[in-house]
Amino acid sequence: MKKIIASLSILSCVLVANAQFIDPRDLTRGGDGVGSDVQTLIKGSGHYSSVGAVNGNQFNYGDQSDGRTFQLCDPEKPQVWSIEWQKAGYRANHLLGYYTDMTSKNPAITWVLGGSSSGLPSTATVQISGVFGLAFGSGDKGNGNAFKSTVYYSQSEKNQKQENRVAVVKDRNKDNCLTDCGLTVSWEDGVNLGDKDYNDFGLHLNGVNAIPGQEPVPEPATLAVLGLGALALRRRKKSA
Numbered sequence: 001m002k003k004i005i006a007s008l009s010i011l012s013c014v015l016v017a018n019a020q021f022i023d024p025r026d027l028t029r030g031g032d033g034v035g036s037d038v039q040t041l042i043k044g045s046g047h048y049s050s051v052g053a054v055n056g057n058q059f060n061y062g063d064q065s066d067g068r069t070f071q072l073c074d075p076e077k078p079q080v081w082s083i084e085w086q087k088a089g090y091r092a093n094h095l096l097g098y099y100t101d102m103t104s105k106n107p108a109i110t111w112v113l114g115g116s117s118s119g120l121p122s123t124a125t126v127q128i129s130g131v132f133g134l135a136f137g138s139g140d141k142g143n144g145n146a147f148k149s150t151v152y153y154s155q156s157e158k159n160q161k162q163e164n165r166v167a168v169v170k171d172r173n174k175d176n177c178l179t180d181c182g183l184t185v186s187w188e189d190g191v192n193l194g195d196k197d198y199n200d201f202g203l204h205l206n207g208v209n210a211i212p213g214q215e216p217v218p219e220p221a222t223l224a225v226l227g228l229g230a231l232a233l234r235r236r237k238k239s240a
């Protein structure tokens, strides 16, 4: 009985997980074939970050950030951003941009990077002052229409169904230490989130940090179960 209560408390941790993270299972399966999952692509692009893992009912989100707004670590310093991979039928017309009007539903976007038919480069230097969001032109309207395609935003609340479109993963340095300056972002371009492989458009953004989201607050019922779990653990220790 005590064991059952203890494992219930672990399960309750899963239920309060922040929705701004992407399920690690979606980031570790090859939606477009062997080696095309986000975790493998991050390693292949020369970074060391983890997207997390699922073990039974236990989730960890590795180096993912729940932040969906951003700032340059040093606004005085231009930074190089680059496309690292594209695993999608719409890839030629993909676009990446940023916006600084954080409250508008349709903010003005500065497009900086794009796929082979977009007319934009695959590497660009940016300099942005203040807080910004990222915009992704999905390319779903086909050739010649890159700038008319459906746009998705890093701020989930701007998307039609408030859906989370992007995995945001913090950099690790060569010593395997987390850094707050530098991110990989990888988007899902499918209508209604498509196949949820989130590997469709992957970019590395030098010199950027994600502004952390709000911590999830456990619901009262969860707190009660957690308390019971702790009690059970104490009793187990006593009897051991």
Ligand SMILES: [Ca+2]
Residues within 6 Å of the ligand: 031, 088, 188, 189, 190, 193, 194, 195, 196, 197, 198, 199, 200
């Ligand atoms: Ca996809």
Ligand SMILES: [Ca+2]
Residues within 6 Å of the ligand: 031, 032, 087, 088, 197, 198, 199, 200
């Ligand atoms: Ca894909």
